[in-house]
Amino acid sequence: MKDLSNVRFSLRRCELREWRKDDERSLQAHADNPNVACWLRDQFPQPYTLDDARIWLARNLDVPKQSQFAIVIDGEAAGGIGLYFQSDIFRRSAEIGYWLGEKHWGRGVMTEAVVQVTRFGFERYGFAHIFAGVFEGNTASVRVLEKAGYQLEGRLRKHVTKRGVTMDDLIYGTTAPLQGAAAGAANADIP
Numbered sequence: 439m440k441d442l443s444n445v446r447f448s449l450r451r452c453e454l455r456e457w458r459k460d461d462e463r464s465l466q467a468h469a470d471n472p473n474v475a476c477w478l479r480d481q482f483p484q485p486y487t488l489d490d491a492r493i494w495l496a497r498n499l500d501v502p503k504q505s506q507f508a509i510v511i512d513g514e515a516a517g518g519i520g521l522y523f524q525s526d527i528f529r530r531s532a533e534i535g536y537w538l539g540e541k542h543w544g545r546g547v548m549t550e551a552v553v554q555v556t557r558f559g560f561e562r563y564g565f566a567h568i569f570a571g572v573f574e575g576n577t578a579s580v581r582v583l584e585k586a587g588y589q590l591e592g593r594l595r596k597h598v599t600k601r602g603v604t605m606d607d608l609i610y611g612t613t614a615p616l617q618g619a620a621a622g623a624a625n626a627d628i629p
């Protein structure tokens with residue numbers, strides 16, 4: 439059944455909200471940047487045209503389960519963050535993906551967004567595990583994940599080929615906080 443209750447988060451440095459049809463111009467302007475695209479899968483277009491923005495928005499408007507958020511700064515959609523549901527035996531895991539317009543880098547925006555969306559994934563969908571794949575050399579993204587409490591779980595060697603270069607993929611992950619009695623037991627002092 440369709441879940442109509444979109445959530446929004448007002449954070450210190452940005453707002454996270456659902457994507458809207460009228461985000462197309464700001465999305466295109468911030469996403470059309472090789473310095474952003476070079477750290478993302480090839481499905482993130484480069485150059486990023488208005489048509490690409492429309493395709494993304496069409497796919498993410500009116501979806502049955504909220505998983506994608508626009509990152510809004512000064513009233514503009516300046517980036518995106520979302521959870522990608524896995525299936526079959528991986529159904530209690532989600533991949534997190536994110537990007538931000540370059541002019542806003544280095545101010546802690548993505549760290550607070552990752553913290554919030556991770557919490558949302560655990561609380562809203564009951565995921566046991568949330569992970570990200572980071573291309574070797576993406577120091578900023580590694581730092582974001584570490585600050586948000588993720589840990590290095592593995593290195594898939596020569597797993598990524600981007601712009602003609604084959605490189606390692608670093609898997610960072612975090613697991614759901616223990617709930618209820620289990621949390622109490624885990625936190626109890628050991629005599």
Ligand SMILES: CC(C)(COP(=O)(O)OP(=O)(O)OC[C@H]1O[C@@H](n2cnc3c(N)ncnc32)[C@H](O)[C@@H]1OP(=O)(O)O)[C@@H](O)C(=O)NCCC(=O)NCCS
Nearest residue numbers: 474477536537538543544545546547548549577578579581
């Ligand atoms: C990765 C990205 C999302 C970071 O967003 P952001 O809002 O700038 O991140 P934050 O400001 O929260 O944190 C960035 C951290 O990385 C650090 N950093 C940035 N560039 C760095 C570099 N080249 N070397 C070392 N540290 C670096 C910053 O100093 C900061 O850490 P600090 O708070 O300890 O000083 C943004 O750079 C981006 O969109 N990159 C392109 C797309 C991308 O890589 N997406 C993730 C794919 S896994």
